[in-house]
Amino acid sequence: DQQVKQNSPSLSVQEGRISILNCDYTNSMFDYFLWYKKYPAEGPTFLISISSIKDKNEDGRFTVFLNKSAKHLSLHIVPSQPGDSAVYFCAASSNTGNQFYFGTGTSLTVIP
Amino acid sequence: GAGVSQSPSNKVTEKGKDVELRCDPISGHTALYWYRQSLGQGLEFLIYFQGNSAPDKSGLPSDRFSAERTGGSVSTLTIQRTQQEDSAVYLCASSQDGTGHQGDTQYFGPGTRLTVL
Numbered sequence: 001d002q003q004v005k006q007n008s009p010s011l012s013v014q015e016g017r018i019s020i021l022n023c024d025y026t027n028s029m030f031d032y033f034l035w036y037k038k039y040p041a042e043g044p045t046f047l048i049s050i051s052s053i054k055d056k057n058e059d060g061r062f063t064v065f066l067n068k069s070a071k072h073l074s075l076h077i078v079p080s081q082p083g084d085s086a087v088y089f090c091a092a093s094s095n096t097g098n099q100f101y102f103g104t105g106t107s108l109t110v111i112p
Numbered sequence: 113g114a115g116v117s118q119s120p121s122n123k124v125t126e127k128g129k130d131v132e133l134r135c136d137p138i139s140g141h142t143a144l145y146w147y148r149q150s151l152g153q154g155l156e157f158l159i160y161f162q163g164n165s166a167p168d169k170s171g172l173p174s175d176r177f178s179a180e181r182t183g184g185s186v187s188t189l190t191i192q193r194t195q196q197e198d199s200a201v202y203l204c205a206s207s208q209d210g211t212g213h214q215g216d217t218q219y220f221g222p223g224t225r226l227t228v229l
Contacts, residue, residue: 002154004154034217043203043205043221043222043223044155044203044220045219046218046219089154089155091155099160099171100145100155
């Protein structure tokens with residue numbers, strides 16, 4: 001049973017525009033959420049995280065929004081750059097365990 | 113220095129053979145995680161180590177899978193009698209203290225691509 005879902009397998013955006021990647025989760029016990037970025041033939045790299053006590057966290061061009069009532073989070077990248085082209089995974093965990101639950105990923109292509 | 117390393121980067125094996133995958137975590141990281149990613153799937157948690165002990169083995173898919181960690185450092189994931197459905201990318205990650213969240217960032221290795229013919 002997939003507890004973290006990324007329903008869009010791919011997304012294409014023009015350079016300079018905003019990229020919005022979405023993630024939904026089912027477990028209301030999740031209290032920590034992360035986004036990872038993965039290039040081909042490399043392991044995922046940590047991008048940005050958010051605790052459930054916040055609804056927004058910003059780091060440069062990257063902002064993560066959390067809507068707890070909807071069990072939904074999103075990653076905004078603005079402005080998008082060709083180097084942002086990668087697969088983005090969202091992940092979630094709860095304070096009752098050590099597991100991180102990952103989504104299936106969204107492949108972002110930023111078109112120059 | 114170095115990040116998480118994994119070996120081999122690619123492994124092709126015949127069905128029924130045993131394979132051993134290795135992970136070298138970041139020096140000083142006490143927590144180590146194994147995941148696998150099958151085609152079109154997300155990252156599937158396999159096992160978590162805190163030091164040399166594995167408090168959470170819940171993700172191991174069958175008793176053909178086992179893992180150990182020695183000296184609080186290197187870990188090996190062993191798959192016995194491999195099956196075609198074991199084909200996947202096996203990823204290892206380490207983190208500083210293994211609290212599992214709230215700032216305990218996992219650093220991933222490049223993965224081992226396992227193909228079972």
